[in-house]
Amino acid sequence: MMHPDSNTLVNPPDQNTTCKCQDFKIWYNPNDEPGADFYCTKTDFSAASPNNILQIDPTEECVLMCDNYLAATIACQNGAWLDADPELGISCYSKPPPLTRSSTSTKLQRLPLL
Secondary structure, three states: OOOOOOOOOOOOOOOOOOOOOOOOOOOOOOHHHHEEEEEEEEOOOOHOOEEEEEEEEOOOOEEEEOEEEEEEEEEEEEEEEEEOOOOOOOOOOOOOOOOOOHHOOOOOOOOOOO
């Protein structure tokens, strides 16, 4: 907004702020669901697995087609994911497979007894 008596901005926008979307991790291939076609502008999720967790980059856009109908256009906008929830995953008709703790656990090192 301009000050009425000058050409000075009263509250200039902060150029250093960015809205960051929550991490959107994919541990499964959404295309494995019958009828689902999932495509992103940068990332190929066909190799996603519990041992190879991939992430949707906030700068890319993705589409989910369900039986050849556009179901979702997924993108990060103003700090929130549009048409999808990272907590629920991406799917057409069935929930994505759960990410099991055993598939994500790290090997623990056994310490010597004193």
